[in-house]
Amino acid sequence: MQSPLSKNRVFRFAPSPNGLLHLGHALSAILNRDMAAACGGRFLLRIEDIDPARSRPEFEAAIYRDLAWLGLDWERPVRRQSEHLAFYGEALERLKAMGVLYPGFLSRGEVKARVEAHEAAGGVWPRDPDGAPLYPTGERTLDREEALAAIAAGRQHAWRLDMDKARALAPGALDWSEAGEGPRGETGTVAAEPERWGDVILSRPDAPASYHLAVVLDDAAQGVTDVVRGQDLFHATAVHRLLQSLLGLPAPAYRHHGLVPGPDGRKLSKSNEDTGIAAYRERGASPADIRALLAGYGFVLH
Ligand code: GLU
Numbered sequence: 001m002q003s004p005l006s007k008n009r010v011f012r013f014a015p016s017p018n019g020l021l022h023l024g025h026a027l028s029a030i031l032n033r034d035m036a037a038a039c040g041g042r043f044l045l046r047i048e049d050i051d052p053a054r055s056r057p058e059f060e061a062a063i064y065r066d067l068a069w070l071g072l073d074w075e076r077p078v079r080r081q082s083e084h085l086a087f088y089g090e091a092l093e094r095l096k097a098m099g100v101l102y103p104g105f106l107s108r109g110e111v112k113a114r115v116e117a118h119e120a121a122g123g124v125w126p127r128d129p130d131g132a133p134l135y136p137t138g139e140r141t142l143d144r145e146e147a148l149a150a151i152a153a154g155r156q157h158a159w160r161l162d163m164d165k166a167r168a169l170a171p172g173a174l175d176w177s178e179a180g181e182g183p184r185g186e187t188g189t190v191a192a193e194p195e196r197w198g199d200v201i202l203s204r205p206d207a208p209a210s211y212h213l214a215v216v217l218d219d220a221a222q223g224v225t226d227v228v229r230g231q232d233l234f235h236a237t238a239v240h241r242l243l244q245s246l247l248g249l250p251a252p253a254y255r256h257h258g259l260v261p262g263p264d265g266r267k268l269s270k271s272n273e274d275t276g277i278a279a280y281r282e283r284g285a286s287p288a289d290i291r292a293l294l295a296g297y298g299f300v301l302h
Helices: 023-039 057-069 085-097 108-120 144-152 163-169 211-221 236-247 277-282 287-296
Strands: 010-013 042-047 101-104 158-161 175-178 188-191 201-203 226-230 253-257
Touching (some): 010 023, 010 226, 023 057, 023 226, 085 101, 085 158, 085 201, 085 211, 101 144, 175 236, 201 211, 211 236, 277 287
Antiparallel strands (some): 158 201
16 A cells, blocks of 8 residues: 555546546546645546547547646646557456456347346346346356357457456455445445456457456556546446456555536436536636535535
8 A cells, every 4th residue: 555645656537538528527537636746646647448439539639628627737648548459458368368258249139138038037137236237157168169260250259257267266355445435335445346247348349458457457557556536436446456366466546436416416427518527618617616516516625
């Protein structure tokens, strides 16, 4: 663990350019920058554009514009995930060599049909912390040669983590240091329960590294010591700790902050343009107004 006053602390704000930044992003970015400034540490911006289908250059440009308008400054060059695909690919190969990945061929529709049939018959299908059904585990034991031949023949697939094997191989206790809190007030040393996510995807043909894989590799490559982000990612930390353990990467300290409520009390979304930082700016708000708004929701900013 880093001493709170260490000048070597490294913070990062890591948005995905798939929509406009909203007040919740402003909160994350300001908290990271302020905490870095308070200890003389570094503040990095990372563009998480790993998913080509959802990332757009205009949203990336909007990120720079909105953060600069908020008065934030970050180190250059900015790391863009799309420029590091070979780096993620190497880690994926290491995991394959460890025998913890398998190709899953079921489409989303096929999984949905199975879940519906199971539930219609009165069964309970396990769900992940976001409420999505876990992927069926039947393909874990598919014949390797056959599976590779199917891939070579062009069959759609995703590389999935065999959660049981991964858990068994990960050395040491899987927990993390939480300075903020989870949705149920979890704080301090939190036990990671990655199995709640089932066999997560680590790579698809169209997005060679998943968010989970890219985020842990980048945090390690950039020497990030402190991950400060929204509570919506609290449970994902369990998967991140598992991957860090498998890949021999250091664990940063985590601080998950509360989410800014939307106008209707629901979660803010990037698709709701009214609550975007740019929309506030266009309506004449100042950066100080944004801080005041966040303080009004009870977030402590300095
Ligand atoms: N790129 C993620 C997002 O936009 C955040 C990643 C992180 O902070 O770990 O939601």
